[in-house]
Amino acid sequence: MTTTLHLDGLTEDALTARSGEGGEPDWLRDRRLAAFKRSLDQRWPDSRQDEFWRSTPFDRRISVDREIVQGGAARAPGGIGDDADAPVVVANIVDGALTDVTVPSGVADLGVVVTDLAEAAQTHRGLVEAHLGSLTTSDPDGTGAGSDRTITVNDAAWTAGVFVHVPAEVEVDTPIHVRIHATEAGAHLPRVLAVVDHHATARLVFEHTSADDVDALVDEVVEVIAHDAAKVEIATLQRWANTVQHLALQKVQAHRDASVRHLSVTIGGATVRLLPEFDLVGPGAEVRPLGVYFADEGQWFDLQPYVRHIAPHASSDVLFKGALQGNSQTVFRGNIFVHADAVGTSTDENNRSLILTKGARADSTPFLEIECADITAGHGSATGQIDALHLFYLQSRGIDRDDALRLIVFGFFREVLAEGRIPGIEDAALADIAARVEAADLGSVQVNDAALQDHT
Amino acid sequence: MADLEIRDLHVEADGTELLHGVDLDLDKGTTLALMGPNGSGKSTLAYSIAGHPAYDITKGTITWKGEPIQELLPDERARLGVFLAMQYPVEVPGVSLTNFLRTAVNAVNEEDVPVREFMTRLRSEMSQLGVDESFLQRSVNEGFSGGEKKRFEILQAALLRPELAVLDETDSGLDVDALKIVAEGVNRLKGPDLGVLIITHYTRILRYIQPDQVHVMFEGRIVASGGPELADELEEHGYENIKDLKASV
Ligand SMILES: Nc1ncnc2c1ncn2[C@@H]1O[C@H](COP(=O)(O)OP(=O)(O)OP(=O)(O)O)[C@@H](O)[C@H]1O
Ligand SMILES: [Mg+2]
Numbered sequence: 168m169t170t171t172l173h174l175d176g177l178t179e180d181a182l183t184a185r186s187g188e189g190g191e192p193d194w195l196r197d198r199r200l201a202a203f204k205r206s207l208d209q210r211w212p213d214s215r216q217d218e219f220w221r222s223t224p225f226d227r228r229i230s231v232d233r234e235i236v237q238g239g240a241a242r243a244p245g246g247i248g249d250d251a252d253a254p255v256v257v258a259n260i261v262d263g264a265l266t267d268v269t270v271p272s273g274v275a276d277l278g279v280v281v282t283d284l285a286e287a288a289q290t291h292r293g294l295v296e297a298h299l300g301s302l303t304t305s306d307p308d309g310t311g312a313g314s315d316r317t318i319t320v321n322d323a324a325w326t327a328g329v330f331v332h333v334p335a336e337v338e339v340d341t342p343i344h345v346r347i348h349a350t351e352a353g354a355h356l357p358r359v360l361a362v363v364d365h366h367a368t369a370r371l372v373f374e375h376t377s378a379d380d381v382d383a384l385v386d387e388v389v390e391v392i393a394h395d396a397a398k399v400e401i402a403t404l405q406r407w408a409n410t411v412q413h414l415a416l417q418k419v420q421a422h423r424d425a426s427v428r429h430l431s432v433t434i435g436g437a438t439v440r441l442l443p444e445f446d447l448v449g450p451g452a453e454v455r456p457l458g459v460y461f462a463d464e465g466q467w468f469d470l471q472p473y474v475r476h477i478a479p480h481a482s483s484d485v486l487f488k489g490a491l492q493g494n495s496q497t498v499f500r501g502n503i504f505v506h507a508d509a510v511g512t513s514t515d516e517n518n519r520s521l522i523l524t525k526g527a528r529a530d531s532t533p534f535l536e537i538e539c540a541d542i543t544a545g546h547g548s549a550t551g552q553i554d555a556l557h558l559f560y561l562q563s564r565g566i567d568r569d570d571a572l573r574l575i576v577f578g579f580f581r582e583v584l585a586e587g588r589i590p591g592i593e594d595a596a597l598a599d600i601a602a603r604v605e606a607a608d609l610g611s612v613q614v615n616d617a618a619l620q621d622h623t
Numbered sequence: 624m625a626d627l628e629i630r631d632l633h634v635e636a637d638g639t640e641l642l643h644g645v646d647l648d649l650d651k652g653t654t655l656a657l658m659g660p661n662g663s664g665k666s667t668l669a670y671s672i673a674g675h676p677a678y679d680i681t682k683g684t685i686t687w688k689g690e691p692i693q694e695l696l697p698d699e700r701a702r703l704g705v706f707l708a709m710q711y712p713v714e715v716p717g718v719s720l721t722n723f724l725r726t727a728v729n730a731v732n733e734e735d736v737p738v739r740e741f742m743t744r745l746r747s748e749m750s751q752l753g754v755d756e757s758f759l760q761r762s763v764n765e766g767f768s769g770g771e772k773k774r775f776e777i778l779q780a781a782l783l784r785p786e787l788a789v790l791d792e793t794d795s796g797l798d799v800d801a802l803k804i805v806a807e808g809v810n811r812l813k814g815p816d817l818g819v820l821i822i823t824h825y826t827r828i829l830r831y832i833q834p835d836q837v838h839v840m841f842e843g844r845i846v847a848s849g850g851p852e853l854a855d856e857l858e859e860h861g862y863e864n865i866k867d868l869k870a871s872v
Pocket of ligand 1: 636637639641659660661662663664665666667668677710
C-alpha cells in the first residue's frame with residue numbers, strides 16, 4: 168500500500184509514511200520534512216512578482232493541482248543508445264518509479280555506481296548525504312536561489328531517484344542514460360544526483376519521453392558535482408508529447424579545472440521551463456552550456472541558463488539557438504553572474520532565434536551581473552528570418568525551395584550540434600528537428616529579403 | 624535559333640531600371656566574353672539569367688533551349704542546366720558543404736547518386752581544383768577567402784555539369800596559379816554541350832579560355848561586339864572610346 172501524495176497538498180504525515188514505506192533512512196526523511204517545512208513558507212510562483220518567473224505565466228501554463236504519480240504498469244520505452252555498438256548504461260524512470268537499471272559489466276568493473284537514489288542513501292550514505300540537495304534549497308548553505316517552491320517540493324517529495332558515482336580518475340566513455348517516461352496524468356517528481364570525482368570523466372544523457380496526450384507535470388531536479396579536473400558531458404533531450412508541462416533544474420557544480428558541457432535539445436512539451444545552472448566554484452573551471460530548441464504551434468519554452476562565476480579564472484561560453492513556427496513562444500533568459508572575487512573570468516553568452524512563420528514570438532535577454540572589473544565578458548542576441556540570399560544561393564544549384572529551407576534550418580542548428588560529443592545525440596536531435604520541419608507548412612515560411620537590397 | 628536567346632531584356636531592381644533592352648545569343652559549344660565598366664549591368668544580366676529574386680524582368684524574354692525561362696524559379700532553371708558562378712558567392716552558415724553538394728547533385732540529376740560514388744567523384748574533382756579535403760567539414764562559403772570561394776564555384780560547376788555556365792568575375796581574387804587551375808577546370812568542362820558566358824574585366828583569363836566572341840556592356844546595354852581582339856583593345860585602351868563604340872552599333 169502506497170500513501171498517496173498530492174503536489175499541492177503535501178503533509179508531514181504523508182511524507183513520513185511514504186519515506187518509511189520506501190525504507191529510507193531517518194536522515195533522508197528529515198531532509199524531506201525540512202524541505203516540506205520550507206515549502207510552507209513559500210507560495211507557488213507569481214509571474215507578476217518573481218523575477219525568474221516573469222517570462223512564463225505560471226497560472227496559465229503550469230497546473231500543480233495534481234496527485235503525485237508513484238509508479239504504474241507502463242513499461243520503459245527504449246531510446247537513444249539502444250542500437251549503439253557497445254551497450255550503454257540505462258536507468259529507467261517510468262511514471263514516477265525507478266523501474267530498472269542496467270550497468271554493463273565493463274562499466275561496473277570500473278567501480279562506477281548507477282543505482283536507486285533511495286537505496287544509495289544507505290549504501291553510499293557519505294556521498295549522498297553530503298551532496299543531495301547541496302545545490303538546491305534543501306541545504307541552507309547551498310548556492311541555490313532558495314525560494315522557488317517548484318524546486319522545494321521536489322526536495323520534499325521526489326519519488327524516483329538515480330544516483331551516479333564515478334570514482335576518481337575513472338574515465339567512462341559509455342554514456343549513462345537516464346530515461347524519464349510519463350504515461351500517467353499527474354505530477355512526476357524525478358531526482359538525479361551524480362558525483363564525478365576528481366580527474367574522472369562521465370557522460371550523462373537525460374531522455375524525456377511520454378505517451379501521446381498525457382496530461383502530466385514533470386518537476387525534475389538534477390544535481391551534478393564535478394570535482395577537480397573532472398570532465399562531464401551532459402545532454403538532455405525534451406521529446407515529450409505536446410501536452411506535457413516540464414520544469415527542470417539541472418544544476419552543476421564545477422570545481423577546480425573541471426570541464427562541463429551541457430547540451431539541451433527541446434522539441435516536445437506544452438510548456439518547458441529549463442534551468443541549466445552552473446556554479447563555478449573552483450579556479451580554472453570551464454562550462455559550455457549549449458541549447459537548441461524548436462517550438463511549434465501552442466508550445467512555450469523558457470530557457471534560463473545561469474552561470475555563476477564564484478571562483479577566479481574560470482570560463483563560460485553559452486550558446487542557445489532556437490527556431491519557431493506557428494503560434495509559439497520561446498524565452499531565452501540567460502544569466503551570468505560574476506562575483507567580486509572572480510578575477511580573470513572569461514564569459515560569453517549568445518542567443519539566436521530563427522522565426523519561420525508569422526505568429527511566433529521569441530524573447531531574448533542575456534543578462535550580465537558583474538561585480539568584478541578584471542574580466543572579459545560578451546553577450547549577444549539576434550532574432551531573424553530565413554535569409555532570401557541564402558535561399559537563392561541553394562536554389563540556384565537546383566535545390567528546390569523546401570529542401571533549401573531544410574538545409575538552412577539544419578545549418579542553423581549545426582553550429583551547436585556539431586559540438587556534441589556523445590554518440591547518437593546529434594543524430595537524435597537532428598531527427599527531431601527534421602520531424603518538425605517535415606510537419607511544417609514550408610509554403611508559409613517567411614523570408615527576409617532585406618539582404619537582397621544590399622547588392623554590393 | 625540560338626540555345627540561349629535574350630531579347631529586349633529590361634530589368635529592374637528596387638524600382639530602378641538597370642538593363643534597358645539587352646539582346647544576346649549564345650550557343651552550346653561556344654564561349655562568349657562579356658566586358659564593360661563597373662556598374663554597367665553585367666552582374667544584373669547574370670543574375671537575371673539565374674533568377675535572382677531581387678531582379679525583376681519587366682520586359683523581354685530569356686529563352687533557353689527553345690523554352691522561355693524568365694518565369695521559372697532559380698532551382699528549375701538550374702535543373703535545366705543553367706549555372707551561375709557568382710561574383711560574390713553567398714556564405715550559408717552551418718550548411719555542410721558535403722551535404723549541400725550532394726543535395727544539389729541529386730536534384731540536378733534527378734536521381735539519388737549513392738553516397739560512396741558521390742564522395743569518390745567529389746574527392747577527385749576537389750583534388751583537380753586543388754581544394755583541400757578539410758573543406759568537406761566546412762560550411763558553404765563560410766569564412767572562405769575570396770579565392771577559395773571562386774574555386775568552390777567552379778567545383779560546383781564541375782559536379783553539376785551545366786549546359787550553360789555564366790562565370791561572373793570568377794577570375795577576380797585569384798592569383799596567377801589559382802587562375803590557371805580554375806581556367807583548366809573550366810576547360811575540362813567545355814565541349815559541344817556547354818555554352819560559356821565569361822564576365823571579366825581582364826584578358827588574362829581569356830588567354831586560358833578562348834572566347835569566340837566578345838560583347839561590351841555599357842549603361843545597361845550591349846554596345847559593341849567583336850572577336851577576341853576586342854578584349855585586347857579594351858584592356859589596352861580602357862572604355863574611353865566606349866562612346867565611339869556606342870555610335871558604331
Ligand atoms: N539589387 C539592386 N538594387 C538596386 N540597384 C542595384 C542592384 N543591383 C545592382 N544595382 C545597380 O545596378 C547597376 C549595375 O550593377 P551590376 O552589379 O550589374 O554591375 P556590373 O557590371 O556587374 O559591375 P562590376 O563590374 O562592378 O561587377 C549598378 O549601378 C548597381 O549599383
Ligand atoms: Mg558585377
